[in-house]
Amino acid sequence: MKWSANQLLRKTGDYIYGVHIDQDHFFNYGDSYPREIYDPSVVLEYGKFEGIAPKAPQPIESWFPDLQLITLRTNEGSPKGLFLGAKAGANYDTQHNHNDVGSFVVYVxxxxxxxxxxxxxYTINTFSKDRYSIWTFQSQWHNSPTINGIQQECGPQYKAQYAKYTKLENGGQFEADIAGAYPTEAQVKSW
Incomplete structure (x- = not known):
């Protein structure tokens, strides 16, 4: 098999580069950890990807439109300066979902x-009907806003209404309307 021709593997690699901040720090959302320690036996397998031309590490921007996820940094190839990771998306992405539409991280x-x-x-309640009674799954414990005293809800209808990235001459602009992540009682039209 020619690994470099496999688009899924290429996109997986692009994603890992895109969310990498510095050393073992990665942009985390949902149930991911901000720090990753790789299994050395798996890393040894990376040699099989020798034919794939590597991208520069720490790209200045990485936009994943299907995920509505963006990472931006002030200096390509360097952790120096600012790093922003932001997620619009939906509150029904996977069985590992958290109510975190509009969450973001900043590194300096x-x-x-x-x-x-x-x-x-993880506890017995993690994958039960009581999942969203656990504080780490609730939007108020991510850095997503509580609007009119109301948190985000889970379900396929609770999602960002749009997310858009525009590349600019000296950086980029990320816009998202996360009002759709909230139930009607939040009385929010746009956010």
């Missing part, structure tokens, strides 16, 4: 400045 010189709390310890 490769170190966390504004974080997403991430995932807690």
């Amino acid at each position: 010189d490769g170190l966390p400045a504004l974080i997403d709390i991430g995932v807690g310890t």
Whole structure:
């Protein structure tokens, strides 16, 4: 098999580059951890991808429109300066969903400045009807706004109404309307 011709593998690699902040720090959302330690036996297998031309690490921008996910940094190829990771998306992405539409992280010189709390310890309630009674799954514990005292809800209808990235001469602009992640009682038309 010619690994470099496999678009799924290429996109997986692009994603990993895109969400990498510095060293073992990655943009985390949902139930992912902000720090990753790889299994050395798996890393040894990476040699099989020798034919794939590598991208520069730490790209200045990575836009994943299907996920409505963006990462931007001030200096390509370097952790120096600012890093922003932001997610619009939906509150029904996977069985590992968190109510975190509109969440973001900011790193300065490769170190966390504004974080997403991430995932807690899985319990018997994690994959039950009581999932969203666990604080780490609720939007108020991510850095998503509570609007008129109302948190985001889970379900395929609770999602960003749009997300758009525009490349600019000196950076980029990310816009998202996350009002759709809230139930009607939040009385929000746009956010």
